[in-house]
Amino acid sequence: MNAQANDAALTATSNSPERYYTYGYLDEQTKRMIRRAILKAVAIPGYQVPFGSREMPVPYGWGTGGIQLTAAIIGPDDVYKCIDQGADDTTNAVSIRRFFAKVADVATTEDTAEATIIQSRHRIPEHPLKDGQIMVFQVPQPEPLRGLEPREMETRAMHAYEEYGLQYVSLYENVSAFGRIAATAGYPVMVDERYLMSPSPIPKFDNPKLHNSQALMLFGAGREKRIYAIPPHTTVRSLDFEDYPFETQKWEESCALCAADDSYLDEVVLDDQGQRMFVCSDSHYCSDRRAQGFRGPMAGHELVDIDKDAGQ
Amino acid sequence: MTMTAHQETIDQADQPLLRVRGLSKHYGMITGCRDVSFEMRPGEVLGIVGESGSGKTTLLNCLSGRLPPSQGRVEFNASRHGLVDIYDLSEPDRRRMQREDWGFVHQNPRDGLRMRVSGGANVAEPLMNLGRRHYGDMRQASLDWLNRVELDLSRIDDKPRTYSGGMQQRVQIARNLIHAPRLVFMDEPTGGLDVSVQARLLDLMRELVRDLGLAAILVTHDMAVARLMADRLMVMKSGAVVETGLTDQVLDDPQHPYTQLLVSSVLQI
Numbered sequence: 364m365n366a367q368a369n370d371a372a373l374t375a376t377s378n379s380p381e382r383y384y385t386y387g388y389l390d391e392q393t394k395r396m397i398r399r400a401i402l403k404a405v406a407i408p409g410y411q412v413p414f415g416s417r418e419m420p421v422p423y424g425w426g427t428g429g430i431q432l433t434a435a436i437i438g439p440d441d442v443y444k445c446i447d448q449g450a451d452d453t454t455n456a457v458s459i460r461r462f463f464a465k466v467a468d469v470a471t472t473e474d475t476a477e478a479t480i481i482q483s484r485h486r487i488p489e490h491p492l493k494d495g496q497i498m499v500f501q502v503p504q505p506e507p508l509r510g511l512e513p514r515e516m517e518t519r520a521m522h523a524y525e526e527y528g529l530q531y532v533s534l535y536e537n538v539s540a541f542g543r544i545a546a547t548a549g550y551p552v553m554v555d556e557r558y559l560m561s562p563s564p565i566p567k568f569d570n571p572k573l574h575n576s577q578a579l580m581l582f583g584a585g586r587e588k589r590i591y592a593i594p595p596h597t598t599v600r601s602l603d604f605e606d607y608p609f610e611t612q613k614w615e616e617s618c619a620l621c622a623a624d625d626s627y628l629d630e631v632v633l634d635d636q637g638q639r640m641f642v643c644s645d646s647h648y649c650s651d652r653r654a655q656g657f658r659g660p661m662a663g664h665e666l667v668d669i670d671k672d673a674g675q
Numbered sequence: 676m677t678m679t680a681h682q683e684t685i686d687q688a689d690q691p692l693l694r695v696r697g698l699s700k701h702y703g704m705i706t707g708c709r710d711v712s713f714e715m716r717p718g719e720v721l722g723i724v725g726e727s728g729s730g731k732t733t734l735l736n737c738l739s740g741r742l743p744p745s746q747g748r749v750e751f752n753a754s755r756h757g758l759v760d761i762y763d764l765s766e767p768d769r770r771r772m773q774r775e776d777w778g779f780v781h782q783n784p785r786d787g788l789r790m791r792v793s794g795g796a797n798v799a800e801p802l803m804n805l806g807r808r809h810y811g812d813m814r815q816a817s818l819d820w821l822n823r824v825e826l827d828l829s830r831i832d833d834k835p836r837t838y839s840g841g842m843q844q845r846v847q848i849a850r851n852l853i854h855a856p857r858l859v860f861m862d863e864p865t866g867g868l869d870v871s872v873q874a875r876l877l878d879l880m881r882e883l884v885r886d887l888g889l890a891a892i893l894v895t896h897d898m899a900v901a902r903l904m905a906d907r908l909m910v911m912k913s914g915a916v917v918e919t920g921l922t923d924q925v926l927d928d929p930q931h932p933y934t935q936l937l938v939s940s941v942l943q944i
Contacts, residue, residue, distance in 0.1 A: 511789065524767040526774075528804030532789070535796045535803070538810050539832050604810040 387434040388466040393417055397435035397590070401581060404592035409554030410522070411505050416588040426459060427585025429482050429501030433463060436497065436581075437480060443469045444478035449486040449627065449644035473647045485548075487569040489626045489648040492578035494595065500563040502584040505591060507551040507561035527559045530602060544607055553600045554593055568611045568627045573599040616641040619661035621652035690752050692717045692858060692890050693738070698747035700733050706914040707733035711747070713909065713919065717857065718888045722905030722922060724895060724937070730914035731894045732862060738892065739779055739860045740769055751776070754857065774804050778851030778859040782866040784843035787850070788835045794821070794846045795831040801854040820849040824879060841872035845879070852883060859884075859891045865900055877903050898941045902926055910934045 385391060393415070400414040419427040437443065443463050447456040451473040459482065460471050472478050475490040484501040492498065508518045511529050521529065530551050537545045550567035554560045562573060563582055573580060573593055580593040593599060603609040617624040619640040626648055628641040640661055643649035653662060693715040700707035708730035715721055723731050736742035738749055740761050752758045753772045761769055773779075781787035788797050798817035807813055821828055824845040835843050844864065851859055864880065865873040881904055884891055893904055901908055901922060908925045910918040910933065918931040929935045 511792070520766070520770070524770060526770065526804065528806065529800070531803040531808065532792055532796050532800050535799055535810065535813070536792050539793060539795055539814070605808050606811050 386467060387437050388420075388462075389417065389431065389434045393431075394435045397431055400590045401432070401435065401592065404581070404590050405579070405594050407558070408593055408597050409558030409560040409591060411589040411591045413588055414590050416585045419585065420462075421458075423586040424503065425455060426482070426484060426501035428583030428587075428590070429484070429499045429585075430459060430462070431585060432499045432581050432583040432590065433480060433482050434467070436499075437463060437467045437469060439468050441467075441469045441479045442477055443467075443471050443480050443482070444473060444475065445471075445482045446486060446488070446645075446647075447484060448629070449488075450646040452646060474651075475647055483565075485564055485566070486627065486644060487565060487572045489623075489643070489645045490651075492572070492576055494577045496578040498576075498578055498580045500565070500580065500582045502561070502563045502582045502589075503586070504549075505561060505582065505584040505587050505589040507549075507559055522558060525557065527553075530559055531604070534602060534604060534607075538604065538607055544603065544609070547612065551602050553602065555597050556600070559602075560591060560593075566612060566627055567601065567609075570599070570601045570609075571611065575599075614641060617659065618643045618649060618652075619659045621649045621657045621662065622659040623649070623652055623657070690758050691715060691750075692719070692752050693892075694748075694750040694758070695738065696748045696750070698734070698737055698744050698749060700730075700737055700742065701745045706730070708737070708911070708914040711916055713916075715858075715890055715892070717890055720884055720889075720891045720893060720904055720906045722893045722895060722901040722908045723911060724898065724901050724908060725911035726937070727896060729911040731896075731911055733914075734911070735860055735862055735892065735894050739777065740773055751858070774801070775854070776857045778854075778856040780844075780847055780851050780859065780861040780864045782863040784835070784840070784847040787847045788843060790835050792834070793832045794826070794835055794838065797835060797846055798849045798853055801850060805854055816853060817849075820853050821846070823883070824849045825875075841868055841876060844868060844876060848876075848880065848883070852887065852889070855887070857890060859889055861891060861893045863895055863897075864893070865895075865897065873900075880904065898926065898938065910937065 387394065396415055400412045404410065404412045416427065417431060419430055421427060443460065445456045445460040447453040450456065463469055464471050475481065475488040478496065480497050480499060481488065482499040487498060506518055508521060508529055511532055512518050521527065534544050548564040548566050549561050550570055552560050552562055552570060552573060562570060575596055575598065576593065577595050579595055582591045601609040614628045616628065618626060618628060619642050621643060623643055626643045626645060629644045631640050631642055633639055691714040696712050698711040699709050711734060723734060725731050733742065737744045743762055748760045749762065750758050751761050754776055755772065756764065764772065779787065795817045798820050799813040802813050802816060818828060818831065821831055826842060826845055835846060838846065865876055868876065877900060895901055905922045908920065908922045909916050910925065910931065912933045918925060918934045925934060926938055929938050
């Protein structure tokens, strides 16, 4: 009875051995297992390392792979940032960020430059990553060949023997249907000219950021139980045809809020009359630019102006 | 191609394309095929006939590297390795040889085609597997081949499931010939088709095989197909080869009682 009362007195943020959860939620053996997988993945860039994925307190598809990676590498001196579709303020990003603030006692941030670990599914932040930062990706389907070849034995053999002709079939289908390589997200890349890799569903706009990145890129697929990695300063080439070279998305518009013309833009439908706006998908990048004084056509104005508009 | 490589190809012309020695395959107590030996020259079409369950498909699978035999050797004159036992090659070398030098036409085109991608991509895939990376060239090559197999070119970007059985089979044939293989395995290529489509397809295949100087191994239980396509016949019964010879010789003057039965049981109209 007394012991239970003592337990209850311990807070979840305590880092003492008696805390309710092991530090970083996962037990120590699991973290060691994941770290071994990470080391192997870093040693063989782009190679999918199988690992014993654990049940997490969120469903598959909500980032279980990325959460396990983060839990295995995080320490009390880390600064953690989590984004979902580039935004820091969406439900999933907020929940995962709070989760690690609670189980790992880490500082959290929205500032890309300040973060040491950045967890993401869909984007690489616009702000250039630097030495010492780690990107953690939540990957739904790690096997780029899966859509074309359903047999796991066969795709493993294809990776082992570097038989990657099949991936070009999907590009061929794209060009024959649309006259260009229309694939936009999860665009397949060759890592270090050896392993074919699916870079999670990031837009192909972000593919060039993988090439010779200063930051370590870790990819975790919880449901599919695979970890893979791109170490810093590794060659990453997006696949293409000789006559249809790789291109990233381009927009005629610039961000409606911060007027950026070099960032990845989301299209937001405003009404049923065809009104729309384009806005930076990276929420921190956008707010940072507005703080610096950049103003897009739909940026917020002084309250006085809004009142005046309403009065007319 | 270097001088020495060229010299090698000349030397290879004297050698058999395929040499099979004492090939047997047992499934536990059951015999698939027993002590099969033969040789094939480049450009030769070999027919394997026999009733169902006689070991034709087992033999074909052993020959094409899909099923390791229990005993015996399968030696193929590969463009990269010369005359080697295909089961002595390492797996990546064997897979590469299968990609580069062979084609395999399945009885059911659904086994040989990727049903999720268009007909054109199916035909162009062997080129991509061989490292071609120019879309325009591959598109043209697949158009040429679809033309050669008399397929409506406007259907090139449709999925194979929207094709008729005969069209699917023709796409499969184009897919297996586009990379100019040295040997094509065919497992009852006209099996599931109606008679009029069969006749046109046979005509087409005979033309292609003659034009390209292909060597082919053709498994069939249809004597008419064997007569039209094959230069040489092997008759199989209960896993063993009971008679071999030139096609006309075997069909017109069968020696073995089983061959006599087989030939006499062909329906005459």
